[in-house]
Amino acid sequence: MLRLTVPRVSPTIPDMLRFAAATFEIFPKSALSSGTLWSQPLVGVFAPLKSSLFLIEEESNLIAILTSNFITDYNHVSLLLRKFIGEELGVPLSQVFCFSSHNHSATQLNAKVHRTFTTPNPDDLTPEEELTDDGMELLRLSVDHARALRDHLEPSEVRYGIGQERRITHNRKGRRADGSTYLMREEDRLLLGEDFNGDIDDDAFVVGFFKEDRALGFLTQFTGHPVTAFHCDSPLVCAEYPQVACDDLSRKFGNVPVGFLQGCAGDVNAKGLLSDLPAEKSVLRAEGYGHQLGETFLKIAENLRKSERTGLKWLWSSVRLPYKEVPQAAELELRIQGVKAFLSRCENGEEPGTRVCDGLNFSRSMDVSSRANLVQPTMDWLKWALAFHEENRLEEAPKSLGIDIAVIRIGDVGIVGLPGEPFLGIGRKIKTDTPLPFTIPCGYMNEGQDSFAYIPDGPNCEDLDYCSSFYRYTLHMLPFRPPAGDALAEAAVQMLKKILP
Numbered sequence: 212m213l214r215l216t217v218p219r220v221s222p223t224i225p226d227m228l229r230f231a232a233a234t235f236e237i238f239p240k241s242a243l244s245s246g247t248l249w250s251q252p253l254v255g256v257f258a259p260l261k262s263s264l265f266l267i268e269e270e271s272n273l274i275a276i277l278t279s280n281f282i283t284d285y286n287h288v289s290l291l292l293r294k295f296i297g298e299e300l301g302v303p304l305s306q307v308f309c310f311s312s313h314n315h316s317a318t319q320l321n322a323k324v325h326r327t328f329t330t331p332n333p334d335d336l337t338p339e340e341e342l343t344d345d346g347m348e349l350l351r352l353s354v355d356h357a358r359a360l361r362d363h364l365e366p367s368e369v370r371y372g373i374g375q376e377r378r379i380t381h382n383r384k385g386r387r388a389d390g391s392t393y394l395m396r397e398e399d400r401l402l403l404g405e406d407f408n409g410d411i412d413d414d415a416f417v418v419g420f421f422k423e424d425r426a427l428g429f430l431t432q433f434t435g436h437p438v439t440a441f442h443c444d445s446p447l448v449c450a451e452y453p454q455v456a457c458d459d460l461s462r463k464f465g466n467v468p469v470g471f472l473q474g475c476a477g478d479v480n481a482k483g484l485l486s487d488l489p490a491e492k493s494v495l496r497a498e499g500y501g502h503q504l505g506e507t508f509l510k511i512a513e514n515l516r517k518s519e520r521t522g523l524k525w526l527w528s529s530v531r532l533p534y535k536e537v538p539q540a541a542e543l544e545l546r547i548q549g550v551k552a553f554l555s556r557c558e559n560g561e562e563p564g565t566r567v568c569d570g571l572n573f574s575r576s577m578d579v580s581s582r583a584n585l586v587q588p589t590m591d592w593l594k595w596a597l598a599f600h601e602e603n604r605l606e607e608a609p610k611s612l613g614i615d616i617a618v619i620r621i622g623d624v625g626i627v628g629l630p631g632e633p634f635l636g637i638g639r640k641i642k643t644d645t646p647l648p649f650t651i652p653c654g655y656m657n658e659g660q661d662s663f664a665y666i667p668d669g670p671n672c673e674d675l676d677y678c679s680s681f682y683r684y685t686l687h688m689l690p691f692r693p694p695a696g697d698a699l700a701e702a703a704v705q706m707l708k709k710i711l712p
Contacts, residue, residue: 228367228368230265230365230428231360231684235352237259237281238256239253251443255447256447258454260281261454262280262352263469264276264353265278265468269422269522273302273306274308274619275296275357277310278311278470280311281314283310288658289309290331290658291342292353293309294333296353299354299361300357305525306525308617310471310653311656313437315657316451319346320340320342337349360577365479367642369419371399372512374507375413376413380408380479381480382635383436383678384671385676388404396486397485398486398575402472411648412510415433415507416430416432416472416511416651417431418430418621426464426467428452428469429508430531431456432473432651434474434635435481437451438451442493444543444581449494449499450497450498452497452500452501455500457469457470457471459506474653476630476632478634478635480530481497482500497588497628519619522622524619525619525710526618528616529613529615530614530616530702532611533692534608534610534612536608538596540600543600547594551590557583557586570680589684592685595686596689607688623649625707626649626651627651627703629656633652633654634696636651636696644710646704646707652703655660664684666699667695669694669696669697671695
């Protein structure tokens with residue numbers, strides 16, 4: 212299904228933006244593997260997944276923003292999408308931005324998983340080798356719509372608004388009495404109360420593009436992992452809450468394209484992660500959360516403020532986040548022995564003694580084999596780190612991680628695009644310190660998912676829970692040290708200052 216704004220082409224008006232957008236959908240192939248770490252077969256496909264392409268232009272400056280409910284922020288996937296969209300539009304890679312809602316109930320787009328960090332030349336990548344069938348379909352449709360939209364840009368003005376939504380999400384990082392931390396799944400959350408949400412980012416954003424009083428399209432944002440219908444042992448495909456909310460807003464304004472920008476959701480979940488609900492009921496609950504967010508988006512859209520600024524600007528920068536030193540050999544050896552014992556218990560199918568390992572914790576509803584699958588990368592990482600000691604290569608250990616970030620200014624509206632899964636504290640700092648009246652911090656932009664994934668802020672970077680220590684799922688990263696991801700926020704604020712009028 213295609214929703215496409217096809218206005219009559221108007222002459223370019225100086226200092227006025229021009230806009231065109233389209234929404235399209237893909238019905239994933241049910242025979243393909245899911246987007247989980249170990250790619251189990253899907254148990255069902257409940258809905259097509261939608262993506263939206265936005266073209267925004269001022270005079271000769273043009274950018275493209277692709278938003279998708281597929282996980283596009285794998286390194287090779289986003290590079291290919293940006294390369295071919297850019298070539299179709301005649302703009303460089305730096306003017307194409309891919310944002311994923313990070314819907315966990317989606318199929319894979321990447322045919323290969325890269326656990327060792329590389330930044331390939333996009334010209335060296337072959338789509339047929341790098342992408343699944345769904346990835347190829349997303350690439351084809353994105354390029355086709357870029358071609359169609361290029362000739363249908365029309366003058367528009369920007370309007371924006373903000374509201375609050377507290378019914379859907381919760382902070383996924385729990386803290387025990389002894390100070391240790393854990394990943395909070397639904398069974399853990401319910402122990403704290405049915406309505407528990409903890410420290411969340413409850414801001415909901417709507418940015419509208421209008422010609423007079425006719426809406427041409429919207430960008431929206433909210434912060435929270437779309438995981439309500441997700442279960443790693445029985446994965447499915449469905450329209451999680453971001454897609455449902457965007458559809459509700461779209462229908463209200465005549466089926467215009469609506470895209471979703473995921474916030475800094477590294478430590479924020481939608482409620483329901485790994486609950487024991489049957490698939491159909493978990494899908495219905497995800498849709499219910501979507502309608503709640505859609506209701507909030509609609510209220511915001513009814514009271515949008517017109518941007519006082521005009522203009523379109525963007526800026527890229529690379530920021531280095533410092534690592535701690537390689538852990539001591541004795542510590543690594545002790546931890547390896549603990550992980551070996553855990554994996555042995557899993558192999559024997561033991562339920563007792565397979566709920567916690569090296570800071571990772573697992574729900575009762577998760578199969579013992581799945582727990583082992585989640586711990587094995589930690590064993591690989593511990594051996595990788597120990598090899599620096601055993602081979603006398605400590606001087607070769609990585610010292611920092613370079614991360615490319617972008618800021619975009621559309622009138623009064625700032626968009627900060629961060630790769631990977633930044634913690635909410637990073638987004639909160641951006642919003643607090645921004646020089647613009649309205650700034651939307653976003654994660655899951657462009658490449659990052661297979662390179663470094665979670666990016667904790669300073670206060671959360673030294674814990675061993677799943678989100679805070681995801682470096683153990685790579686073979687190129689060490690633990691961050693403060694300021695960790697806060698450095699991204701500080702850099703983004705300075706970049707926003709540079710692109711003010």
